[in-house]
Amino acid sequence: MPLDIARARAETRGCESILHLNHAGSSLMPIPVADALIGWQREEEFRGGYETAARHRGMLENFYDATARLLNCHRDEVAFIENATRAWDMAFYGLDLGPGDRILTAECEYGSNMIAYLHRAKRTGCVIDIVPSDNHGQIDVAALDRMIDGRVKLISISHIPTGGGLVNPAARVGAVARRHGIPYLLDACQSAGQIPLDVEEIGCDFLAATGRKYLRGPRGTGFLYVRRNWLATLDPPLLDQHAAELISETEYVVREDARKFENWECHFAGKAALGVAIDYAVGWGIGAIRDRVQPLAADLRTRLATIPGVEVLDEGAEKCGIVTFRKADEGAEAIKKRVADQGIHVSVSGDSGSRVSYDRRGITQAVRASVHYLNTEAEIERFARVVSES
Ligand SMILES: Cc1ncc(COP(=O)(O)O)c(C=O)c1O
Structure with a gap:
């Protein structure tokens, strides 16, 4: 059964005012x-x-x-x-x-x-x-x-x-x-x-x-x-x-x-x-949450990958709701600030948090946009568009 996203959003006051893609940092608490x-x-x-x-x-x-x-x-x-x-x-x-x-x-x-x-x-x-x-x-x-x-x-x-x-x-x-x-x-x-x-x-x-x-x-x-x-x-x-x-x-x-x-x-x-x-x-069912989150994140990766200069950094045979990327002409902190100005929340993953992996892959910073079940396809599309607009 697909999740009732309208209900999930109605039960999340924060959805009314922001586009939250920082669930891997700290999500939005539901009303209960x-x-x-x-x-x-x-x-x-x-x-x-x-x-x-x-x-x-x-x-x-x-x-x-x-x-x-x-x-x-x-x-x-x-x-x-x-x-x-x-x-x-x-x-x-x-x-x-x-x-x-x-x-x-x-x-x-x-x-x-x-x-x-x-x-x-x-x-x-x-x-x-x-x-x-x-x-x-x-x-x-x-x-x-x-x-x-x-x-x-x-x-x-x-x-x-x-x-x-x-x-x-x-x-x-x-x-x-x-x-x-x-x-x-x-x-x-x-x-x-x-x-x-x-x-x-x-x-x-x-x-x-x-x-x-x-x-x-x-x-x-x-x-x-x-x-x-x-x-x-x-x-x-x-x-x-x-x-x-x-x-x-x-x-x-x-x-x-x-x-x-x-x-x-x-x-x-x-x-x-x-x-x-x-x-x-x-x-909600954790399996149902996974089945909602993974395609949404995959959609975001696909959209980001078409933006000139964007490199999606996620590895793994199975991928989750965390989407990381960098952009050739714009630093991660600058992207975070620019999207925040439009009411969109992402975070920046630095190398200290993933030292061995990031050093071996030559990454110092990545934008981390983390998707949850309450995000919508329209939000994903909007975020990718804003990223492309620098
Ligand atoms: C993989 C992983 N482990 C542990 C932690 C630490 O969690 P906490 O801040 O609740 O101690 C984090 C936080 O980002 C994390 O991503």
């Missing part, structure tokens, strides 16, 4: 999500934060059920964390890595994740090995398989990179990880809400994502999934008295579910509203 967020904060103003949380405990608990439905996991395997980076960190820094232990990752790995690998390499002597890309530009799964030896302690990739339209073959990577019994950490920051995520099918042990992008939740929200068999052994790098209980002057007991990776104090309004956002996205 914005109302849940603002309503919660309004209630905090009058009633107090603790009292509001106590009155709406069900909404906070719904976040775990909604995320479990999104990922096909159990609610006990889910932690609410303020963003994808910290969620990812809680798993990554919880893993034991020693001198000579190898981390395998992909060329298009996210900048912050690369920094964390380098950080730990400095501290522990672990080694980062970058798996080459195949001729589609995505991780070469056969090469990954060949690179595995007894020293590989982690396979860790971004499902969709921040600065390009490819979709890495996450489930094929998972099959390799499973076969060799290696932990697998998936950064699903750009894929959550955009393409279906089933942790059983993907075979990942840990998955991190954010709320504000394709899930259309509030800023300052995210989550971590930790597979049940890791819950007892994955040691949180930080603990507070929500994650653990102090039972004597010298002892504490760490809780058994994934909430041991959470902070006690957090963005309560955001957590409740993220649950609403996930329910809302699942209500």
